[in-house]
Amino acid sequence: MSLSPELDEADQPQTSGRRTGRSFYAAPVSEFRITDDDAIIGRLSSRHVAFHAAAEAEQLRAWKREIEILKESFAKLGSLCDDWQLLLEIPLLRLGKRIDAVVLAPGVVGVIEFKINATAFQSADRVQTERYAQSLSDFHEASQQRLILPILCAERARAKPPSTTLVEGVGTLMEANATTLADALLIVQSHVDPNAAAIDAHGFDYSPYRPTPNIVEAAQALYAGHEIADIGRGDAADAELQAAAAALQEIAADAEASRAKVVCFVTGAPGAGKTLLGLDLALKSRSGTRPAALLSGNRPLVHVLTEALAEDSAARGAMTKTEARRFADAAIQNLLGYLKEHTDGAPPPEHVIVFDEAQRAWDAEVGKELMGRPSSEPELFLEILDRLDWACLVCLVGPGQEINRGEGGLALWGEALRSAQSAGSRWCVVAAPQALDGGPDVPGSGMFVEAGLGGVEVRREPALHLSNAIRAYRNPLHAQWVARLLDGDIAEAKALAARMDAPPALMTRDLAVAKEWLRQRRRGGRTVGLLASSGAVRLVGEGVPPSPRSNELNPIGHWFLKPFTDFRSAGALETPMSEFGCQGLELDYACLCWGGDLIWNDQGWLPRMMRAPRWQIARDTEKQRFRLNGYRVLLTRARAGLVLFVPRGEADDPTRSPDEMDACADALIAAGCAELTQN
Structure with a gap:
């Protein structure tokens, strides 16, 4: 029933020369039961005042009733709960609200959200409580080795027996009222593990909490004025991001002060946070005195981000949706x-x-088609920005994301910079070493490897490389596994999978099983959805409809931003999204529906195209690369878990050969995937 937003953990007040715990109150249950209610409320109020104005009467009344309900419930359990620990008002979610109560029993964390005076269990309250539990399970170190059991206590709701089922260590939501909360706590007691490592309230309070926002959440946080440090994980990946963000801010400031022209190249693994860095620079600069914009050729990404920023800003009351969209449209442009x-x-x-995605810049041939002049995209950018008295162009470079023709890679930038230098333009290059020399996290060779510098001034900046992937926060080796899998190196993929705490992906031959797996994981606002390659056109025979085209922006926006109760959303599990619609965006859990456009044979992966009424092998090396990269995009969209649906095929349909699909399934299992069964 917290009525005030929390502050970040780093902003906790100081007491007696050291930082207090996150929670406003923490004590053993045995102590809580005999402590005067007013004394507990006094401690809650004193911590509240450290962050906000004095607690309002409504908040005080809510705390008093919560304390009464907890004491009554603990009394019913008697000595069973005396050695438990209780924490109240835990501002664990950095950009959310405080958790009302957490009970710590051996091996179990009970999360309780109170709705005082409520007579029904509202869907928004269910999602809120589930989100708290999921966040503890995903991002709070002390909680990750324990069962998490969420309880929503609507004080005056109709009584019904609470129950729960465990899914990935988190129980399904238990619904209780003031009377049946004790029954829910008895279920907590039934899951106690007497052999579990002990943890007290102090240890729980100080345990690291490393939330990993998706790109939409991160953009909303930056737009609301937060720093990268506020939304980071507090680990090596976070340190890299902060160092790179600081380096870019300094480079831009130096370019402005010296009236210089600078091109920066930031490199990194898929999901390492490159777009997040670009958003930080664009949004922060635009709100200050240094006009900036993030440009992307990915129209779905631009649309989803601007819509999300406008909706979030309007919901917070910062400005109208029209005003927010105008600002977002200026900061994030096509x-x-x-x-x-x-x-x-x-x-x-x-x-x-x-x-x-600057490595996807198009060459002069495509420039002739799109712009009516035979200039490459890098050449056009340098010409445009050369008209300014100073400029800072930041190029974000990742590997293996090229899915369209005419994308020239880093060498195209080297060629454009040499041409500008010979024409008298003075551009200074500040780049991660990988952009200059090539490497596993960039496509092809480096910018100047083949033709040399040509007099271009170059400075190496190691801080501009991001080596830690943050998208797959549960499995940092996932991107490497995808790379080995699509290289056809099944043995190395299997070896990488053996190093992981869990399989890199699950595999099923039954779409209904995959959908049920996703439904179980969309609790607490988690995003789930179906993915399918744009070339997998025969999936329609398996009941999988076509994906929206990349120019159908409203359907794509609805797919990513609407709740699962809306049939247009990803979570409704009705429509898949292709690589063109989801590149640069992400889901928590995804099912990739494997198509006949990429099959396995003795030679490795065989990309194909549909030339009705039959498949045709893709002979052109560029088309082969696009198909593999399309699957690379799709295989790296899931942050927490991935299931692969490989159809069984149909013997009477030559475009859906069971033998071909069986070979794909066998290759995926051999590469380290685990089979997902009905149970």
């Missing part, structure tokens, strides 16, 4: 629209530009 507007004429208003 790349082609920017080029068409500024290729000729006056210089652009932004001095700081972030180019997302």
